[in-house]
Amino acid sequence: MPNLISIPPEPLLQAAESALPKGLGLGWEVVPGTVGLGESGDRLAIRWEDREKIYQLVVRRIHRAEDLGRIKASRPPAEDFLLLTPYLTENLARKCVELGIPFLDGAGNAYLTAPGLRILQVGEHPKPDLLTACVPRSFRPYNSKGLQVLFTLLSAPALTNATYRDLAKASGVARGTVGMVLNDLLEAGLLADLPGGRVIIHFQRLLEAWVANYPQKLRPRLGPMKFRMAIPQDWRSVDFASIDAFVSGEAGGDLLTANLQPMGARIYTRQPFGKIAAALRLRPDPRGTIELLERFWDFPNPKAIPPGVAPPLLVYTDLIASGEPRNLDIARIIHETYLNPPGTGS
Known part of the structure; x- marks a missing residue:
């Protein structure tokens, strides 16, 4: 997913004004507005001769034509936006013209049309200083700590409207991290702060992003260590809850679906790994099929989940990340x- 982070409009407008040809008779002013889903809420009043047109501002970095199509599709048909x-x-600028998207950029490229006004300028070269100044920060829900917050929102929807303190405790992060992650989700239009409370707007999109980012960005930070079983055992008979552990991977998938003969397991815990290894009769083995990792969440599972099984999102992700074809059908189930999504049922 792209970095959907707000860029201040003023530097871009100043650059556009200095780059456009003189004598156009244009003037503009940013009109602050209320915060909307994924937008600053700001509007731009453009004036020429004795006329004025007000646009809703959409401030974005554009990398490909699909970005323009997504913006066009997401706006109300009757809305005037810029x-x-x-x-x-040049290709993207001409795509804007084709889609009927008015635009201004910091290099002086522009497309504006209204009664008595038509400006089309494309092919101007970028300004490196401006591009560097407008490089967005990373999308914090997808860094390691942000993924912990996102995991809580996706796995425990009842906590979506929790206080920052409670969300921080459930996610294992600082309160400041919770605020930054929620702000990024709001700015990207992935979370809405409505009168009735916070609502996840794109549940499946966020779920897919979590699945894609967890193996590379969060899992390596959980101190994973591999083991093998000293004595074969039936995973279904293990009381994981009694040893303060949560099972995922193939063993977790079997406990959730009763439809898999597990060859391995991932076990998350806050206990010392040696204590868990002793309880389960495991031996260290870098090529073992059992992996111990630090537990990073602190919220209860729904009653439908067997005790000692990791939240289904984590089991699903571990199965997908295994790369084993036999695990994909179980992951799909x-x-x-x-x-x-919350409220939709099975």
């Missing part, structure tokens, strides 16, 4: 059974 961006290539 794209403000650091730079558009878990997705269909447990990973539904």
Whole structure:
């Protein structure tokens, strides 16, 4: 997913004004507005001769034509909006014209049309200083700590409206991290702060992003260590809850679906790994099929989840990340059974 982070409009407008040809008779002013879903809420009043047109500002970095199509599709048909961006290539600028998207960029490329006004300028070269100044920060819900917050929102929907303190405790992060992650989700239009409370707007999109980012960004930070069983045992007979552990991977998938003969397991715990290894009769082995990791969440599972099984999103992700074809059908069953947006049921 792209970095959907707000860029201040003023530097871009100043750059556009200095780059456009003189004598156009244009003037503009940013009109602050209320915060909307994924937008600053700001509007841009453009004036020429004795006329004025007010646009809703959409401030974005554009990398490909699909970005323009997504913006166009997401706006109400009757809304007058203007794209403000650091730079558009000539091909992207002409795509804007084709889609009927008015735009300004910091290089002086522009497309504006209204009664008595038509400006089309494309092919201007970017300004490196401006592009550097407008490089967005990373999308914090997808860094390691942000993924912990996102995991809580997706796995425990009842906590979506919790206080920052409670969300921080459930996610294992600082309160400041919770605030930054929620702000990024709000700015990206992935979370809405409505009168009735916070609502996840794109549940499946966020779920897919969590699944894609967890193996590379969060899992390596959980101190994973591999083991093998000293004595074969039936995972279904293990009381994971009694040893303060949560099972995932193939063993977790079997406990959720009763439809898999597990060859391995991932076990999350806050206990010393040596204590868990002793309880389960495990031996260290870098090529073992059992992996111990630090537990990073602190909220209860729904009653439908067997005690000692990790939240279904984590079981699903571990199965997908295994790369084993036999695990994909089990992952699909878990997705269909447990990973539904709040209020939609199975």
